[in-house]
Amino acid sequence: MKATDISRPDYFHKVVDCQWACPAHTPVPEYIRLIADRKYTEAYLVNWKSNVFPGILGRTCDRPCEPACRRGRVEDEPVAICRLKRVAADNKDDFALWLPPIAPKNGKRIACIGAGPASLTVARDLAPLGYEIDVYDGDAKAGGMIRSQIPRFRLPEEVIDEEVGYVTALGPVMHLGEKIDSLKELLSKSYDAVFVGTGAPRGRDLNIPGRLEGSANIHIGIDWLSNVSFGHNDKVGKRVIVLGGGNTAMDCCRTARRLGGEDVKVIVRSGYEEMKASPWEKEDAIAEDIPILNFLVPKAFTHKDGKLTGVTFEKVKAVHDAGGRRTLVTTGEPDQHFECDDVLIAVGQENAFPWIERDIGLQFDKWDMPVVGEETMQSTLPHVFFGGDAAFGPKNIIWAVAHGHAAAISIDKFLNGEDVTERPAPGVTVISQKMGIHEWSYDNDPVNDPRYKVPHREKSISLKNMKAEVELGFDEITAFREAQRCLNCDVQTVFTAKVCIECDACVDICPTDCITFADNGDEAELRTRLKAPAANLTQDLYIADGLPTGRVMAKDEDVCLHCGLCAERCPTGAWDMQKYIINIAQAGSACRTRT
Amino acid sequence: MTYIAKPQLHHPSLPSNAIGLTRRDYEGRISTLCAGCGHDSISAAIVTACFELDLQPHRLAKLSGIGCSSKTPDYFLGQSHGFNAVHGRMPSVLTGANLANRDLVFLGVSGDGDTASIGIGQFVHSVRRGVNMCYIVENNGVYGLTKGQFSATSDKGSKSKRGAENTESGIDLVALALQLGATYVGRSFSGDKEQLVPLIKGALTHGGAAVLDVISPCVAFNNHAGSTKSFDYVREHNDAVNRLDVILGRTPIKTDYAPGEVRDVTQHDGSVLRLKKIAADYVATDRNAAAAYIQEHQAKGEIVTGLLYIDPEASDLHDRLGTTRVPLNALGTEDLTPGAQALARINAGLR
Ligand SMILES: Cc1cc2nc3c(=O)[nH]c(=O)nc-3n(C[C@H](O)[C@H](O)[C@H](O)COP(=O)(O)OP(=O)(O)OC[C@H]3O[C@@H](n4cnc5c(N)ncnc54)[C@H](O)[C@@H]3O)c2cc1C
Ligand SMILES: Cc1ncc(C[n+]2csc(CCOP(=O)(O)OP(=O)(O)O)c2C)c(N)n1
Ligand code: SF4
Ligand code: SF4
Ligand code: SF4
Ligand SMILES: [Mg+2]
Numbered sequence: 001m002k003a004t005d006i007s008r009p010d011y012f013h014k015v016v017d018c019q020w021a022c023p024a025h026t027p028v029p030e031y032i033r034l035i036a037d038r039k040y041t042e043a044y045l046v047n048w049k050s051n052v053f054p055g056i057l058g059r060t061c062d063r064p065c066e067p068a069c070r071r072g073r074v075e076d077e078p079v080a081i082c083r084l085k086r087v088a089a090d091n092k093d094d095f096a097l098w099l100p101p102i103a104p105k106n107g108k109r110i111a112c113i114g115a116g117p118a119s120l121t122v123a124r125d126l127a128p129l130g131y132e133i134d135v136y137d138g139d140a141k142a143g144g145m146i147r148s149q150i151p152r153f154r155l156p157e158e159v160i161d162e163e164v165g166y167v168t169a170l171g172p173v174m175h176l177g178e179k180i181d182s183l184k185e186l187l188s189k190s191y192d193a194v195f196v197g198t199g200a201p202r203g204r205d206l207n208i209p210g211r212l213e214g215s216a217n218i219h220i221g222i223d224w225l226s227n228v229s230f231g232h233n234d235k236v237g238k239r240v241i242v243l244g245g246g247n248t249a250m251d252c253c254r255t256a257r258r259l260g261g262e263d264v265k266v267i268v269r270s271g272y273e274e275m276k277a278s279p280w281e282k283e284d285a286i287a288e289d290i291p292i293l294n295f296l297v298p299k300a301f302t303h304k305d306g307k308l309t310g311v312t313f314e315k316v317k318a319v320h321d322a323g324g325r326r327t328l329v330t331t332g333e334p335d336q337h338f339e340c341d342d343v344l345i346a347v348g349q350e351n352a353f354p355w356i357e358r359d360i361g362l363q364f365d366k367w368d369m370p371v372v373g374e375e376t377m378q379s380t381l382p383h384v385f386f387g388g389d390a391a392f393g394p395k396n397i398i399w400a401v402a403h404g405h406a407a408a409i410s411i412d413k414f415l416n417g418e419d420v421t422e423r424p425a426p427g428v429t430v431i432s433q434k435m436g437i438h439e440w441s442y443d444n445d446p447v448n449d450p451r452y453k454v455p456h457r458e459k460s461i462s463l464k465n466m467k468a469e470v471e472l473g474f475d476e477i478t479a480f481r482e483a484q485r486c487l488n489c490d491v492q493t494v495f496t497a498k499v500c501i502e503c504d505a506c507v508d509i510c511p512t513d514c515i516t517f518a519d520n521g522d523e524a525e526l527r528t529r530l531k532a533p534a535a536n537l538t539q540d541l542y543i544a545d546g547l548p549t550g551r552v553m554a555k556d557e558d559v560c561l562h563c564g565l566c567a568e569r570c571p572t573g574a575w576d577m578q579k580y581i582i583n584i585a586q587a588g589s590a591c592r593t594r595t
Numbered sequence: 596m597t598y599i600a601k602p603q604l605h606h607p608s609l610p611s612n613a614i615g616l617t618r619r620d621y622e623g624r625i626s627t628l629c630a631g632c633g634h635d636s637i638s639a640a641i642v643t644a645c646f647e648l649d650l651q652p653h654r655l656a657k658l659s660g661i662g663c664s665s666k667t668p669d670y671f672l673g674q675s676h677g678f679n680a681v682h683g684r685m686p687s688v689l690t691g692a693n694l695a696n697r698d699l700v701f702l703g704v705s706g707d708g709d710t711a712s713i714g715i716g717q718f719v720h721s722v723r724r725g726v727n728m729c730y731i732v733e734n735n736g737v738y739g740l741t742k743g744q745f746s747a748t749s750d751k752g753s754k755s756k757r758g759a760e761n762t763e764s765g766i767d768l769v770a771l772a773l774q775l776g777a778t779y780v781g782r783s784f785s786g787d788k789e790q791l792v793p794l795i796k797g798a799l800t801h802g803g804a805a806v807l808d809v810i811s812p813c814v815a816f817n818n819h820a821g822s823t824k825s826f827d828y829v830r831e832h833n834d835a836v837n838r839l840d841v842i843l844g845r846t847p848i849k850t851d852y853a854p855g856e857v858r859d860v861t862q863h864d865g866s867v868l869r870l871k872k873i874a875a876d877y878v879a880t881d882r883n884a885a886a887a888y889i890q891e892h893q894a895k896g897e898i899v900t901g902l903l904y905i906d907p908e909a910s911d912l913h914d915r916l917g918t919t920r921v922p923l924n925a926l927g928t929e930d931l932t933p934g935a936q937a938l939a940r941i942n943a944g945l946r
Contacts, residue, residue, distance in 0.1 A: 074604045438598040445599040501826050503631040503814065504786060508639035511602045511619075513609070532606040549830060563602055571631025571814045 001523050001543045001552070006494065009428050012580045014540060015557050016489045018081055021068035023402035025426075025584040026050035028065060028081055029490045033442065035087055036483035038476070043088035045098055050584070051401050052121050052167070053146070055159045058086025059471065060150055062278065062396040070489050073536070074512065074559050077451035079486045083471075087479040089159070095166065102171055106130035108415050111191040112172070113137075113180050116144020117397045118388025119197035120164065121404025123172040125587040126411060133172035134191075138179030140230075142168065144199055144388075146397060148226035149248070151255050152467045183356045183384075193383045193411045196356075196370075197404070200389040204348040206243065210301030214308030214343070218301060221248045221346030228255055228466070237341025239263045241311055243298055244346035245275030250282065252344040253290045258466045265338070266292045267311070269328060271318060284470070287456075288463065297328065299335060301343065310339040349394045369393070376420045377407035385410055408587035416592055424591035429581040433491055437568070440577060442488050444564040452482045488562045491579050495553055497546040500574040506566035507531065512559045515566060520545070520552045530556055601625050613649040621645045621652065623673040627666070633785030633811030634664050634733045638671045640788050641702070641731075644795035645672060648843070655700045656692055660685040660714060663740045664706035664733035664811070683714025686721035686730075690912070693726050696922040697913050700799055701728040708738045711747035711766045722775040722804045727911040729798035729805045732768055733785075735813035736824035743816025754821030767893070769903060772806035773886050778909035779805035780885075782900045784829050785812065789838075794902060796841040802863040803909030810898065834897035836877040836888070840869040860907045870902060879905050 004011060014020050018028040027046055034043035047054035061082045069078030108131050112119035115137035123133050141147055142164045146155070168174055180186055186194065203220035205211070211218060217237065221244065227233035240261040242253040245268035256264045266285065268275055272294045275282065282292065296313035303309055313336045316328040351369060356362060363371040363380040370379050372386045379386055387403030389395060410420040433440045455472045462468045474482060507515045513532035520526070523541065527534040534541060539558035547553065567575040585591040601622070609617045621642040626635050645655065652674035659665035661682035668677050676699070680688045689703050703721075710718045710732045722730070736749040743756060750765045772780045779801040783791040791809065798805035810829050812818045818825045823832075844865030860868040860880070870879055878884050885904045892899050919926065 073607060446602045446604055448603055501631070501814075501818070502786065503633070503812070503826060504636045504639070504788070505631045508635055509601065509625075511605060513606045532608055535608070548827065559606055561602055561604055563599070565599070565601065569626075569630045569635075571629065 001520060001526060001541065001554075003545045003552075004540070004542050006542075009426050009582060011540070012490075012492045013426070013582045015492060015560075016580075016582070017068040017070050018065035018079075019490070019582065021064045022050075023064065023399045024051045024405060025582070026065075027490065027581060027583065029486055029488050030581060031088060032079070032081070032084055032483045032486040033488070035084055036443070036480055038091075040088045040091035041093045041095065041098065044092040044095060047085055047088060048095070048166070049586075051398060052124050052404075053117060053163045053397065053401065054085050055089030055163050056146055056155060057397060058082060058084075058089050059155050059159070060146075061085070061398050064398070070487055070559065071485055074561065075450065080451055080454070080474075080482050083454050083474060084479060084483060087474050087476075090473050091476065096169065099166060099169060100128045102128050103130035105132055108132065108192040109134070109190075110193045110195065110411060111136065111186060111189070112195045112197060113186070114144060114197035114199060114388070114390070115139070115142035115174065115176065116197055116199050116388055116400060117146060118390070118400035118404045118407075119144075119195060120167045121401045122195045122197065122387065122408045122411070124167045124170060125405060125408035127170040127172050129412065129588055134175055135172050136175045136178045136180050138177065140177050142174060142176060144197075148229050149222055149251065151225065151228070151251050153254070153258065153462060153465075153470050154251070156467065156469050181355050183362070184360050187360065187384075191383075192415055193385065195407055195411065196379075196384065196386045196390050197388045197400070198353075198390045200349045200351045200394040202350040202352045203248075203345070204350055206298060206345050206347055208298055208300050210303050210308075213303040213306060214301040217308040217341060218343045218345065221252045221344050222349060224344055225251060225255060228259070233259075234466075235259055236261050239340040240265075240342045240344065241338055241340040242266045242344045242346060243311070244268065244348070245270060245277055245292075246346060246348070247277050247281055248349070249344075249346035250277045250285050252346050253285055254288055255466070256342075256344065257288050257290065257463055264290050266290060267296050267298070267313065267338070268292065268294050269297045269316070271295060288459065295328070296336060302337065308341070308343065310337055311343060312337045349389075351390060351393060373421075375406060375423055376410045377403055378410055378414075378420055383414065405584070405586055409585065409591050412587040413592060418593055422593060424585035426585055427583040427590070431579045431581070433564070433577040433579055434567070440564050442491050442577075442579065443484070444488070444491075444562070444577070446487060446561045446563055447481075447484045449481055449485055451485065452478050490581065491562050491564070491577050493542075493555065493560060493562070493566060494576050494578045495542065495544050495555070496574050496576070497544040497553065499572040500547055500553065501572055502547055502549055502551070503571060505569040505571065506575055509565045509569040511563065511565065512561055514555050514557070514560045516554045517547070517549075517551045518554055526554060530554060532556070534558060612646055614651060616646065616652075618642060618646040620674075621672055623668070623670045626670045628663055629815045631814040632663065632739075633735060633813070634667050635670070636785040636788065637731065637733050637791070637809055637811055638667045640785075640791045640795055642671045643788070643792050644799060647792070648796055648799060650700060650799070654698070655702060657702045657704060658685050658689045658692065659704045660706070660709035661740070662706035662709045662738070663813075664704060664735075665709055666740075667733070668704055683709055683712070683717055685709070686714065686717035686726075689728055690721050690724065690726050693728065693912070694918065696924060697727070697918070697920075698922045701726070702799065703728050703730040705730070705732050706739070706746075707732055707734040707736060707748040707768075708746040711768060712738075715747070715766070719771070719775055722772055722777050722806060725776065725778065725804045725909075725911045725915065727803055727913070729795065729801070729807070731795070731798075731807045731809055733811040734768065734808055734824070735811050735817050736765075736822070737813050737817045739813045739816060743813070750823040753823040754819075756816055756819050758821070767889075768806065768808040769889060769899075770886060772808075773882055773904055776804070777806045777904070778803035778906040779902075780904040781806075781902045782808045782810070782898070784810045784833060784900060786826055786830070787833075787900075790835060790900065793839040793841050797839060797862075797866075797868050797902065797905075800841065800862055800864050800866045801909060803906070803911045829898060832896055832898045834874070834892055834899050836872075836874040836899060836901040836903065837879060838871040838873060839902050840871070842867040842869055860905055862907060863909070868902065868905060873901070877901075879903065880907070882906075
């Protein structure tokens with residue numbers, strides 16, 4: 001193998017699994033250490049810079065970081081990264097003091113359509129640079145689906161108000177209740193750039209027999225949820241069936257339990273395991289006495305005297321064809337009927353752009369989605385950019401934020417006459433952690449504690465009140481303990497071959513058998529010859545050559561605990577523990593080629 | 596040393612041996628020796644060897660004297676019996692312990708000072724008596740613990756860190772062990788675990804006096820240019836005569852080697868020592884030839900390593916004394932106090 005080029009910022013960034021997996025590349029271990037130090041405001045700031053909505057995300061994020069977390073590979077569960085974020089938000093001091101200064105107006109005007117997380121991120125990044133920003137949203141309040149869809153028992157409205165407020169405090173002009181019905185018309189207002197962050201607002205319907213007849217009691221999940229959020233709806237029948245297995249379904253069923261539903265079930269076509277909802281969402285639903293029935297395909301809504309009476313399902317099973325593809329086929333058993341008073345359809349969300357004229361030079365693809373550059377977020381109309389669910393279909397908040405950052409960079413470069421395809425490199429700060437022979441400026445001793453659980457409000461209380469938040473958040477002591485589980489993956493093991501004497505001390509001490517000195521070979525073969533087999537191909541081998549014996553040092557990054565013992569036991573200082581703070585570039589002069 | 600204990604978290608694929616223990620279960624406390632010390636690598640090799648032999652930790656006794664090397668039993672086999680003797684006196688304590696309980700596996704760990712200087716009298720007698728033990732000398736050519744004076748194994752002409760030359764001739768522990776009748780003699784290097792681990796496994800399963808001279812660079816006092824026990828010097832002058840595989844009795848023996856290339860030696864306990872030849876003319880079962888080869892090559896400045904001598908028919912002190920098969924602590928009262936009649940019979944036999 002070729003020696004690893006550790007000067008590439010991506011190399012060590014990848015080792016910080018959580019940060020690499022986070023679409024906005026939040027420097028997770030950095031904020032977790034700040035929480036352990038009770039520096040909540042600083043921890044909040046680290047988050048706010050990266051992901052704009054720490055208090056919201058600390059309660060609702062899809063947390064792609066957690067399945068990636070290294071801790072989950074050395075014991076049962078990852079660090080509770082997401083819920084620690086909330087601790088920073090809950091315990092910080094007055095954050096308004098930390099908002100960035102606003103540069104004098106630069107004369108350029110930008111319109112953001114939609115006031116969801118994607119648009120708000122664009123506004124957050126660009127307003128301080130002096131851009132004049134108009135944000136339009138058809139809803140009366142800003143926040144997008146964060147406000148209209150996510151139920152209050154998961155996300156209190158004050159948290160939304162506060163964090164949306166930090167963005168509006170930076171000066172964008174909020175045109176709420178102003179739906180845009182024609183992009184052409186908006187473009188005629190001579191904005192220098194337009195950002196489209198209108199989400200995926202259409203809930204998929206289920207056109208099976210009885211749909212029309214039962215329609216008074218059959219609701220599209222996301223419309224129903226927003227009606228609840230905006231107070232237009234506060235009741236549901238006692239017996240409710242929710243169709244679908246994603247997060248909308250989970251929010252529908254739990255909301256139904258709070259609006260009077262006593263017998264609420266979720267019924268899905270697929271198997272329980274294949275459901276799109278996250279495992280913790282399913283657990284939370286089940287804990288609220290909501291059974292999840294699987295392998296049932298809805299066939300017809302039943303009705304009597306113009307009123308819905310229930311739903312009939314065909315029983316199916318999963319079969320795998322020769323290619324391993326899974327299909328659902330009928331079991332041949334008789335259909336099953338479930339009685340109910342209301343049905344909530346949560347079988348998917350779609351984009352819809354009826355308000356974008358197709359003759360303005362903005363290209364759509366065969367799925368009727370706008371053609372958008374994956375990195376630049378630029379459409380085929382150079383000054384129109386897309387992001388969030390509007391760009392590539394429904395995802396989640398943190399992706400919307402990541403798109404917002406990327407679009408802001410593009411807009412800033414575009415309006416400075418630069419090539420938007422030239423993407424700025426991240427900022428990297430390297431700090432050796434060595435303080436003495438056995439002293440490091442980070443807490444290098446890994447703890448053995450299993451993951452701590454976030455306490456929940458008493459079910460009898462939370463089921464009675466739509467606004468009573470179910471999760472209560474970690475208290476400070478538990479937060480500290482959970483923070484200690486983080487392995488500080490950003491404190492990197494940095495190797496200097498020319499001083500290594502190949503004494504094996506690092507090999508012998510390493511608790512997870514990461515390090516091997518071996519004859520070089522190609523990667524697949526070398527991976528089998530290491531002190532512990534390096535079977536996780538998603539994790540890199542760190543290779544260094546130039547050793548006295550001609551062998552190479554091969555370190556499997558997979559399960560390194562970042563404990564620093566290799567560096568402590570090295571007689572020559574060939575290993576050092578160095579903190580790599582990686583900050584993904586954001587819009588501003590630093591990301592421009594010419595400043 | 597380090598301030599933190601070695602984390603318990605381990606590699607997810609860490610294997611278990613036949614008795615359900617992992618390699619990590621054979622570790623001891625974290626070392627307090629200088630970072631990079633060769634002795635720590637030998638400790639790691641002992642850990643691996645015991646793990647691979649499926650040894651029950653409580654069936655092993657580790658004994659040592661005084662010195663950095665003699666401190667190491669604290670750093671491996673934290674669940675085994677241990678005894679830290681006075682400087683140079685480990686061989687006698689080990690002999691006594693072995694006589695009392697022949698069922699334990701005995702591991703003596705010593706330094707070149709502890710063995711070849713102050714303890715040489717004890718060492719030679721334990722070897723010539725054929726005590727069933729694995730005796731490891733962690734040989735760095737200096738008294739590490741007392742700050743690096745030349746020891747008795749330091750080669751003539753080797754230079755100290757400050758440039759002083761050793762003018763006395765060094766004791767070659769391998770030659771001495773051969774002469775004393777050791778039935779398993781090997782030399783290795785702390786920096787070559789592939790060679791060292793099987794040598795230790797063979798020595799632990801051997802049924803007589805097994806002596807391993809393991810060159811173990813002292814990074815603080817004897818790892819400079821001019822030293823003959825430095826990492827660089829040993830790597831440059833290493834002349835390995837063979838490679839060893841230890842095949843336990845229960846594993847089927849595969850024979851995929853060309854004839855003449857390997858030699859299998861079956862020990863009393865059924866384990867097979869498979870020797871892969873490196874030096875074509877080396878015969879590990881011929882004591883005199885081994886001695887001659889070693890001297891000849893050492894004269895050329897080479898450090899001969901490998902399993903240098905093995906007597907598959909080895910016997911031990913117990914065999915020679917005809918002692919009871921049963922460890923003393925397992926003998927019943929009747930055997931231990933046979934009564935007046937038995938005493939009378941013995942007395943009569945002496946008249
Ligand atoms: C029930 C449900 C629960 C969810 N739970 C989570 C969760 O827990 N965690 C998570 O990460 N994600 C969750 N999501 C997904 C998440 O809400 C979205 O992915 C995210 O909000 C998308 O952000 P966005 O900025 O792209 O658009 P949106 O948040 O959808 O905002 C778009 C905004 O644009 C406005 N708009 C649309 N068209 C126009 C127009 N023509 N003119 C003016 N304004 C317009 C809309 O009113 C809306 O306010 C959930 C989604 C649903 C449906
Ligand atoms: C009776 C006695 N004499 C002298 C000493 C001082 N002393 C302690 S360790 C040591 C030498 C140890 O050398 P070695 O066995 O080679 O061990 P190393 O530290 O090199 O591993 C000496 C002379 C002592 N502890 N006891
Ligand atoms: S252990 Fe900490 S730094 Fe490492 S991946 Fe998990 S949260 Fe991130
Ligand atoms: S920091 Fe060093 S000793 Fe610790 S786990 Fe990583 S490679 Fe091993
Ligand atoms: S401990 Fe240091 S000198 Fe020894 S092998 Fe490891 S990196 Fe090289
Ligand atoms: Mg010594």
